[in-house]
Amino acid sequence: MKKTSSSAESKALELLRAAGLEHDAEGLSAKGFHAVLHASQGFHVVPWHGVTNGMCSCRKSSCASPGKHPQLREWQTAATTDIGQIVDWWLEWPDANIAAVAGPSEVLVVDIDDRNGGWDSWDAVLNNLGVAEPTTLTTATGGGGAHFIFRYEQSSSAKKRQAVRPGIDLLAGASAFLLPGSDHWSGKRYAWDEGRAPSEVALEKPPEWVLELLTDTDATSKVTGTTGKIMEGSRNSTLFAYARSLHEAGCRGDRLGAAARAMNSKLCDPPLAESEVLSIVRSVTTREVGSIGRPPLVLVSRKELGKLPAPAPLVDDVLFEHSLSMMWGDSNVGKTFLALDLAASVAAGLPWLGHSTTQGSVLYVLAEGQGSFNARVSAWEHLNETKLGSDISFLTTAVQLHEAASVNELLTLVQGNRRRSS
Numbered sequence: 001m002k003k004t005s006s007s008a009e010s011k012a013l014e015l016l017r018a019a020g021l022e023h024d025a026e027g028l029s030a031k032g033f034h035a036v037l038h039a040s041q042g043f044h045v046v047p048w049h050g051v052t053n054g055m056c057s058c059r060k061s062s063c064a065s066p067g068k069h070p071q072l073r074e075w076q077t078a079a080t081t082d083i084g085q086i087v088d089w090w091l092e093w094p095d096a097n098i099a100a101v102a103g104p105s106e107v108l109v110v111d112i113d114d115r116n117g118g119w120d121s122w123d124a125v126l127n128n129l130g131v132a133e134p135t136t137l138t139t140a141t142g143g144g145g146a147h148f149i150f151r152y153e154q155s156s157s158a159k160k161r162q163a164v165r166p167g168i169d170l171l172a173g174a175s176a177f178l179l180p181g182s183d184h185w186s187g188k189r190y191a192w193d194e195g196r197a198p199s200e201v202a203l204e205k206p207p208e209w210v211l212e213l214l215t216d217t218d219a220t221s222k223v224t225g226t227t228g229k230i231m232e233g234s235r236n237s238t239l240f241a242y243a244r245s246l247h248e249a250g251c252r253g254d255r256l257g258a259a260a261r262a263m264n265s266k267l268c269d270p271p272l273a274e275s276e277v278l279s280i281v282r283s284v285t286t287r288e289v290g291s292i293g294r295p296p297l298v299l300v301s302r303k304e305l306g307k308l309p310a311p312a313p314l315v316d317d318v319l320f321e322h323s324l325s326m327m328w329g330d331s332n333v334g335k336t337f338l339a340l341d342l343a344a345s346v347a348a349g350l351p352w353l354g355h356s357t358t359q360g361s362v363l364y365v366l367a368e369g370q371g372s373f374n375a376r377v378s379a380w381e382h383l384n385e386t387k388l389g390s391d392i393s394f395l396t397t398a399v400q401l402h403e404a405a406s407v408n409e410l411l412t413l414v415q416g417n418r419r420r421s422s
């Protein structure tokens with residue numbers, strides 16, 4: 001911490017010198033240097049009350065949020081990147097905490113509050129969506145939580161969203177948040193999270209799923225909320241979240257389907273088609289099966305071993321369900337043609353080299369040679385006098401199958417594709 005603050009100080013001094021303010025800034029506090037530095041990174045800062053030994057600088061013993069309220073009544077419009085103004089403020093209030101206003105700073109902040117179960121909610125969001133924690137600029141807050149900060153040009157026109165999940169707020173527009181160098185009433189100090197300081201990472205754009213949190217609410221709050229009805233545009237995601245939370249609570253099979261249908265007919269305005277509800281329920285259930293990770297460990301006795309079902313063939317004697325097969329050979333011997341022939345035969349339900357196949361949907365990952373692949377597929381269709389339809393899809397980018405995030409991305413894509421075609 002000491003190291004960070006002294007390097008912050010020297011960097012801030014450089015900025016002040018460059019602005020010709022080094023003399024005006026004499027006696028500037030550590031918090032003042034932090035404020036100058038934050039402003040140089042584009043944060044529109046404004047002084048907040050400080051807190052020393054648990055006592056708020058507003059000196060009210062009854063202060064409801066020590067170190068967490070503004071010094072200035074017009075803080076929303078006063079927030080600035082003007083170093084001269086910032087120096088004046090922190091010379092007047094050396095211990096003032098450093099707040100930034102989201103809108104003018106053009107940022108969106110995911111605020112995780114540890115005390116209200118924010119981390120549990122955050123883990124649930126990441127797990128449910130199969131996404132990795134963003135690697136953007138991140139503050140470890142004094143209260144054990146975090147601020148994930150994203151570059152968001154539309155922040156000014158967005159609004160703060162409280163409790164999008166228990167313990168998670170989204171800060172945008174006219175809402176403020178404390179920056180590193182600020183003190184928390186507990187005595188801890190706000191600091192850049194390890195490896196997530198401005199010198200180490202970029203201010204990233206929010207991923208799509210973070211933006212969705214801005215507009216989407218948790219199923220539970222929507223169902224019990226005051227609006228009562230689930231309107232067009234949010235029916236699918238709400239029903240999906242509702243079905244998922246029921247599934248997580250152990251609701252399965254017909255009961256899950258019935259609950260989703262009941263919610264659809266009672267609350268969705270207008271209700272979704274029956275088939276859409278079915279596919280939502282299906283995607284909730286397959287999500288569980290399809291979510292990657294280690295399968296549960298199961299012990300099987302010698303006797304039970306004989307009762308295990310034989311693997312179902314996709315291509316008789318050659319390729320089986322739920323199994324991994326590998327084809328290898330020297331280069332230029334025709335592996336790609338052989339693999340395409342096999343894949344296309346399964347998709348079309350044609351026998352492959354005399355072996356019968358079980359017709360099904362095929363995903364062909366084209367990690368190389370995309371350019372000439374259409375010619376290969378056309379040649380296959382011509383030779384077999386068969387047009388390939390929607391039962392085969394081609395992925396034209398490589399996938400790292402040993403990376404959880406990539407596999408999850410692939411699963412989401414496949415499930416989405418299946419939903420569209422069903």
Ligand SMILES: [Zn+2]
Pocket residue numbers: 049056057058059060063064065066067068069
């Ligand atoms: Zn106070």
